[in-house]
Amino acid sequence: MPKPFKIRNAQxxxxxxxxxxxxxxxxxxxxxxxVKTTVADLExxxxxxxxxxxxxxxxxxxxxxxxxxxxxICGFALYMLHFSTWTGKYGIYLEDLYVxxxxxxxxxxxxxxxYLAALCVEKGYARFEWWVLDWNKPAWDFYVSKGSIPDRxxxxxxxxxxxxxxxx
Numbered sequence: 179m180p181k182p183f184k185i186r187n188a189q190x191x192x193x194x195x196x197x198x199x200x201x202x203x204x205x206x207x208x209x210x211x212x213v214k215t216t217v218a219d220l221e222x223x224x225x226x227x228x229x230x231x232x233x234x235x236x237x238x239x240x241x242x243x244x245x246x247x248x249x250x251i252c253g254f255a256l257y258m259l260h261f262s263t264w265t266g267k268y269g270i271y272l273e274d275l276y277v278x279x280x281x282x283x284x285x286x287x288x289x290x291x292x293y294l295a296a297l298c299v300e301k302g303y304a305r306f307e308w309w310v311l312d313w314n315k316p317a318w319d320f321y322v323s324k325g326s327i328p329d330r331x332x333x334x335x336x337x338x339x340x341x342x343x344x345x346x
Contacts, residue, residue: 180284181245185293188239188254193220195251196239203276207311224256237273240293242286244278253277255290262304269305270298291324 188196194217204213222228227235242253255275259268272294277286298306310317322328 183242183245185240185242185289188241190221190225192241192251193217196220196254199254199276252281253286265304267304269303270294272308
């Protein structure tokens with residue numbers, strides 16, 4: 179039987195391990211060279227926020243310590259607030275949720291999702307949203323089994339730093 183685990187807010191000392199998990203996620207998502215993030219980037223984004231409008235962190239993370247080795251993190255969720263002009267309320271945008279492959283099936287992913295959903299309810303947020311790669315059937319199945327509803331009304335668009343600098 180798996181040992182119990184708990185979710186906690188990330189600490190600045192977790193950033194190197196979070197980055198390692200982000201790189202594992204990139205490999206899983208078939209884009210292993212895409213991660214340009216550094217430990218310093220995570221420390222800045224999660225704990226300092228000196229590049230934001232109000233000099234406060236703009237994103238947050240929760241982690242799960244490995245129940246077999248409490249010095250190791252075996253899962254994380256990185257998220258940020260967004261505002262809906264239609265509801266007049268904040269919501270959570272989940273950037274990444276990842277659990278190490280050898281720890282899956284123990285309820286950790288579900289627990290991370292429930293933790294953030296409960297935070298939405300507690301704070302009175304109107305939405306909890308994220309993206310899933312079209313080909314990632316295990317993720318699709320997981321999220322739909324937890325009650326998520328795919329939104330097929332819109333298509334995600336993005337621009338890289340180079341594209342942004344060329345916008346009129």
